Amino acid sequence: MDTTSAVRARGIGKWFGEVIALDGVDLDVAPGQIHGLVGPNGAGKTTLLGLLLGLAVPDEGGLEVLGTPVGRALAVPEGVAGFVDGPGLYPSLTARQNLAALAALRGTGTDAIDDVLEQVGLTDVAADRVRGFSLGMRQRLGLAAALLTRPRLLVLDEPANGLDPAGKKHVHGVLTRLAADGATVVLSSHRMDDLEALCSEVTILATGRVVFSGPLSKLSTENRELDYRLRTSDPEAARELVAGAPGVRLLDEPGARQDGDVLVVRTLVPALDELVARLVRAGIGVRELAPVVSPLEAAFLALTEQEGATR
Structure with missing residues (x-):
């Protein structure tokens, strides 16, 4: 397989009982790219993101993440971070305490906490308990938690959920800077305007299959009214x-x-x-x-x- 790809999947299949979640999915994502996953509910987006995070493994096909073959759960290489189905947070702790607890679990320092809180626009509420946060604020704190690891691959499931215009601006800025610095971002969203603003390439899934994958420019309207x-x-x-x-x-x-x-x-x-x-x-x-x-x-x-x- 081509180790220059941040993500390379060939013939990925995943099923749950009789439900086929992914059916022969191919995916290539280059380093430094923001790649969007699009599809209706049940198309397989969250399942695919979970595979990239190592939360599960394919039932068939081959998957490489950051040049490393992934053959068992939780076996993705260092440098992968993100969340699916919303970030896992401790509601009784403050924003800063949540990040400190995560840093302690990973055995990393806490020096970057203030920086990532500033990046996502949560400095003013760093001492507030998360139970009082809105959905958009929790999404931004989840992004801050992922940034603590200085990821080379950031995987995000609907990161724009609940974001107000200010939150959207912060998140877009963070993702754009990450990609400019060479990191790769794979995200799903139902917000077409976010994807068009952020992504250089998209993959469209339907019923577990890839129906399009490539640059946004290939979705030209030259031949479609x-x-x-x-x-x-x-x-x-x-x-x-x-x-x-x-x-x-x-x-x-x-x-x-x-x-x-x-x-x-x-x-x-x-x-x-x-x-x-x-x-x-x-x-x-x-x-x-x-x-x-x-x-x-x-x-x-x-x-x-x-x-x-x-x-």
């Missing part, structure tokens, strides 16, 4: 122009128009580019142009629905 919100300086003139534009369909069905100034059009990217050029030539200002559904979400829906239909 999308709906776009279009707001212009002259809605009526824009409506007339859109009606005559080749390859562009104006949507007027219920719910398509958000308000009187917004048009919703369905088209491919090349035709959309030509539409914008026509609007500019006509002296109509384009004030907003955005997908109604993000390209990643559109691809996710199309691929998972297709996989479900073949089962």
Whole structure:
């Protein structure tokens, strides 16, 4: 196997009784990459993350983590950290005490505690008991606990759960800096905007199978129609122009128009580019142009629905 990969899986299978959680999964994640796992509930994301953390082992196939073959539970190499199904914390202890207890269990020093609390934005509540923390604060404390180990591979299950805008900013900053420093991050999320902002590559799972894996750029909308919100300086003139534009369909069905100034059009990217050029030539200002559904979400829906239909 290629030891230059932070994660390399070939033909991974995992089942629980008669339930097939993973079915022939291949995965390659390069060092310094933020890699997203996407899929509907029950697709196998959490199971795969658990394998990367050494909480279980595959029933078939081969798995390497940081260049080390993983053949038994809790056998992942040093440098792997993270959580699945939420971080395990002591509610009766403070944030700082939780991190100190974890450092003691691992036999490491406590010098980094203040630093990781600052990184995740919890310095002001370091002396507060965790039982009073919100979901987002507990997620950030779980991330701080993982950072104590200075991980080379960070595995996170829904780290954006419960985050307010400030918490989201802290978490995004931490993950981006880790990747810039050469660490690898594998995370699952239902938040498509987070994945698009953070990830260089994604893997989409459906019913335990990989239906797509690769750079976000490969999920191009060049060959898939999308709906776009279009707001212009002259809605009526824009409506007339859109009606005559080749390859562009104006949507007027219920719910398509958000308000009187917004048009919703369905088209491919090349035709959309030509539409914008026509609007500019006509002296109509384009004030907003955005997908109604993000390209990643559109691809996710199309691929998972297709996989479900073949089962």
